[in-house]
Amino acid sequence: MITTDTTTTLLKKHFGFDSFRPNQEAIINDLLSGKDLLAIMPTGGGKSLCFQLPALMLSGTAIVISPLIALMKDQVDALHANGIPAAFYNSSQSIDTQNEVLQNLREQNIKLLYVAPESLNFLLPHLNENNVSLFAIDEAHCISAWGHDFRPAYTQLGKLKKQFPNIPVAAFTATADVATQDDIVKQLHIPKAQKHLASFDRKNLYLEVRPGTNRLPQILRFLRNRKEESGIIYCLSRRSTETLAEKLVANGFQAQAYHAGLDTEERSRIQEDFVNDRTPIIVATIAFGMGIDKSNVRWVIHYNMPKNIEGYYQEIGRSGRDSLPAQTLLFYSFADVVKLRQFIEESPNREFQLAKLERMQQFAEALSCRRVALLNYFGEHISEDCGNCDNCKTPPQFFDGTVLTQKVCSAVYRLSENEPVGMLVDVLRGSKNAQLYEKGYQNIKTYGTAKDIPWLDLQQYIIQMVNQGILEIRFHEKGRLLLTPLAKKILFEGRKVKLASLQTKEKPALKERVEKPETFGLFEKLRQLRREISIEENVAAYIVFSDASLKDMEKLLPETEEEFLQVSGVGEAKNEKYRKRFLEAIKAHIKSVLEEEALKKPKIPTQQISYELFEKGMSVAEIALQRNLKEDTIYGHLQKMHQAGKPIDLRAFINQQEIALVKKAKGELQQDEESLKPIFEHLKEEVPYWKIRMGLYLEGS
Template identity: 80%
Template sequence: MSAIANKTTLLKKHFGFDTFRPNQEAIVNDLLAKKDLLAIMPTGGGKSLCFQLPALMMQGTAIVVSPLIALMKDQVDALQANGISAAFYNSSQSASLQNEVIEQLYNQKIKLLYVAPESLNLLLPNLKEEHICLFAIDEAHCISAWGHDFRPAYTQLGKLKKQFPKIPVAAFTATADVATQDDIAQQLQIPSAKKHLASFDRKNLFLEVRPGTQRLPQILKFLKNKKEESGIIYCLSRKNTEKIAQKLVEKGFEAQAYHAGLSSEKRSEIQDDFVNDRTPIIVATIAFGMGIDKSNVRWVIHYNMPKNIEGYYQEIGRSGRDGLPSNTLLFYSFADVIQLRQFTEDSPNQEFQLAKLDRMQQYSEALSCRRIALLNYFGEHVAEDCGNCDNCKTPPQFFDGTILAQKICSAVYRLKEQEPINMVVDVLRGSKNAQVFSKAYQKIKTYGVAKDVAWLDVQQYVIQLINQGVLEIRFHEKGRLLLTPLAKEILFNGKKVKLATLQTKVKSVAKETVNQAETEGLFDSLKQLRLSIAKEENVPAYVVFSDAALRDMEKRLPKTESEFLEVSGVGEAKNEKYGERFLQAIEEFLKD
């Protein structure tokens, strides 16, 4: 039987599939050719099969390093159910059981052996090159201080390649930004590893971010017609999981709280109820969902902002695995940012985690297509708006920002892609500070080309370009900005750029429907209302409504919800959040 026939026969026999998913076959082929590799495959992409199938076709045992002791037994049970000999080796076993596993390994009776990184040192003296066909490192981001879940025990994995130079090492992770991808290869001593980057684009997920005010009423409204649908609400604190689950039950929803404070039996019971559709809603800390392959989760809500984009992506990725339309909703407030900053204090990789938190905040505040921002973070450069996020459905006002974008990209280029955001802004603004002068940046051509734009505004435009995939941040290299292929299109091929308006100065327009004297002062009243809402929500005023939207309200004087929806800059989401208060303000103003 040929290798190809053997491959597809085993795929059907042991896994029940007729064909491979994207990237799977290329990874299997590389491992069969004994090549080192790094595979970035989003949750639900079928990464386990990529090392399980080659293990069946190669001489010896595949050693799989996995951090999730609680799931090892499930993974081994699933393999055995598929007719594949497998075992695990970790601290939950007695010494006699561990010896039994080693004996099976010596006698070549197991094809896959799962081991916890903390137990690897005990196993290594018992490993011989002739017994092993490959090393698979699952959740490989744990080896990198840049990774979102750094595990010190993973740092010893670099010696595998040193001790067994002929054995291929395959690193797998669902989420790793460009910096972490490079660091994984370096730490595992596989610098020439072939990279397999699967697409992170989950087109069926609607991405939405709302200000973190009145969260519970908003959640109840969101769930109004979703009583039978499965969903997860993620919270930062155990206390909130209990409180929200209780409120939902009081309102007639079936919901349970899940957190580390519960007994393992209780957690297993809750997880089982969710997987088997007995409990549709779980309110959980981030511990929930690891290893759950439930395809019909229809929505995921983040009650608090996650600490990094990797975690956020992994958590929203638990919805819509069946490919059907699903909703993701993130509540964002500056209070969450402060709390998350406090959590990172004194952590061993504090600098990295703060940089990732900044990037998560920038995503939450993005005014352009959220999917572009998300995909760019993982090194997947796309330029077309997705049409399936809040910013695409109800976009802010845009202007032609091509010239400003060219100035910013040119500054990054002339600074040799070595400087972080703040220095780039200083140079563009023509700042006369010591840092600029000590590096003689006042002599470069782009010095001062944006001096007519406020410092904070230039910074916001740079962040927009990062979110649009024009610029990239290298966190592990002091936050320096780099140009992406898209930036080169803008600089050299005249590609157009749209930037969201931060503050629009609108000239007074003659009123068509009302005498100007009648509305004198309405604009200021609306601005005051906007300011008070912005303070409540801890967001900049323009996030609520732009000046242009307020001017249009002043011009149209809407009296009903349908009239308010006709105002420039008002979409369904903003109408739901703010419509009633602004209509009331206009009505009261006209009464006076």
């Protein structure tokens, strides 16, 4: 029987995490139960783990459909680094390599097999319901014509459910509005799919929009104290990427241009330089970035406005995937809007794409919290300002817009939520156009109730209401406006609304949000060690460890194997491969710091601080809470102080029976080495490390 304990044990063993992120466990349980599902999870939300962990637990091989061939090696390398057998199958491989992969599939030697949608037909004859555990479809929005990145090759995936009716199909994407979500389920023939909609809120991303004038000087100022940080600048055209990259290099920055016009070998080299931290800045078209699991991208700049919010959200989502603070900056100009409209004129679903561009423009021009506007676009209705965007940091002047909002919401209701912004404005202003009269709208109660407000101003106020999540636009239904749950609170529960005054002075440019550059400390030394290992193993640097793991090492300063295993992202495979080198680097750093401190002034040892708090009557739990340390560490401090001769009754923490149990386990194992892990496992993980350590000390004293 599969239990929560089983999944969390595998989570720690293979991925190095102690607990699941939101939605992960529910998705995993659905897949283990054989259910189809659609999971909408933000970039960096851990969606890969949702199919990788069930793949380990189910018999057979999980087939993962992934759109970009160039990224499959990195994905498989990352699995190998975590001790998971995996492979990929695509057109870039030789016939011999493909045959070797198929042989491993037949012999069930791999748990995950990545395949491009274009190569799926060649793989299907080798698949059956006995050797496949599940189908995971990554970037599932590519199957929908409503999506922002439609790919015809994805449309064939609908046959998977027909051919393998008993195998669960799991669709994953980071960007899909309501229309796209419904279309994905329809195209994949999984009508009963469980829907898991994680929050789209990436709280660590700072959102900022600036006027698109003097962009280069602004970018140079932005980058001045970020030379060691990884970042991406998105441009509309190939030529722009090359021109801007050249200007950055001329100003002393390491940057490369990336676009679809480069040959495959050159694109792969540039991408590898970025992933491996050799090139910190990439200036790219939107061809760059999909599926790259580089966790330490610290910023994303949009040199030009994207054509829709889905694309914008996906691109900014490539920063801060390690959950550390990251900055996003969008330059907005009407010239970009004109250029994008020209591009869209040629597209088959022109009207729909133009509506999405207009919504993107409204986001760029928003005067209220940008995060509220962004989340409401994806159907996540929130109303509290985030405090982490430019509009929250430097808000415009507001007025009480409750009465006006009530008039607008009432009109939307009386129009049966069936009309777009233009008609709504005409009704509220009492216009006398023919279409309005044909529909009889001159007879509704709200006709002409806002006739004193200029047409364009009223339109802008309504857009603010959309951005605040009071109204919703259904682009795929001719742009009609709907009331959200928040609108109903305003109409019936007296909820107040603030609208930004349109006659405001241009807000001042924000000062650069730059923290002081890090000193050459432990984190930088760990980064250098990571880079050395990545070169030795020919894998991306983030596959060795993420920045978040290195930051955790810097914070915890592990000295032993047990402490190293407490670092976020350290599982069994990485512990065995990398523990010795990283612990040596940490030990050397601590030694150099202590020597440096010794030259300056005596420093109170950390165990001395814990002992003094203990002497004041604080419990171990209270000391751990105050010092932001684990209780295990505090027990270690007290043991060290006892060794130093302080009168501490350690037997208050461990009884004679437990000491005997530890002694017996050591004897049965006939163990002389220092590692406590064998004893911990021998005692069925029921006795904590600190008690084992203390028991051995007291038994020997």
